[in-house]
Amino acid sequence: MQTIENTLEAPEQIATPPNPEEGRREAYNFLTTWRVRANREEVYRILEDVDALPAWWPSVYLDVKVREKGQPGGIGKLVEVYTKGWLPYSLGWHFRVTASNFPSGFSLRALGDFVGTGVWEISARWGILHRDLRLADFC
Numbered sequence: 001m002q003t004i005e006n007t008l009e010a011p012e013q014i015a016t017p018p019n020p021e022e023g024r025r026e027a028y029n030f031l032t033t034w035r036v037r038a039n040r041e042e043v044y045r046i047l048e049d050v051d052a053l054p055a056w057w058p059s060v061y062l063d064v065k066v067r068e069k070g071q072p073g074g075i076g077k078l079v080e081v082y083t084k085g086w087l088p089y090s091l092g093w094h095f096r097v098t099a100s101n102f103p104s105g106f107s108l109r110a111l112g113d114f115v116g117t118g119v120w121e122i123s124a125r126w127g128i129l130h131r132d133l134r135l136a137d138f139c
Contacts, residue, residue: 027116040103040122047106047120050079060085067094074100 036043046052053061063082070076077097084090093112100106105121 040124043122044103044105048074050077050081053081062090070097073102074106 038046046056050064050066053064060083061081062084063080065080066077067080068076068078070078074097078094079096080092080094082090082092091113093110093114095108095110095118098107098109098117103122105119107120108118110116110118
């Protein structure tokens, strides 16, 4: 599989600014679109193999551990991840797969340093992967 294009839109604020008295933080919506030379099944299987994330994206995924396998098809799978990005800090969080629709995509709920939901939609048109990660609480 070869990446053709990856676009990352700036985070869109989807909630009011934090109120320190209420302990709230801002909510963000991260949208990415990846165009890859692969069919939907290949893209789904690669993303499903979370143990391989540090191998194909080592600058982001520092460590990944499957804590619970979940049901056949992946629903209920619990994964602990340690990640970093361009900012000078790392994030420890975990996610649980909440929905799976092979080969069209899946959804998850994140907890830890990331709190929110993620939806991955895999389109048959150009092997496009749309990722919508909505973070209700980012600390």
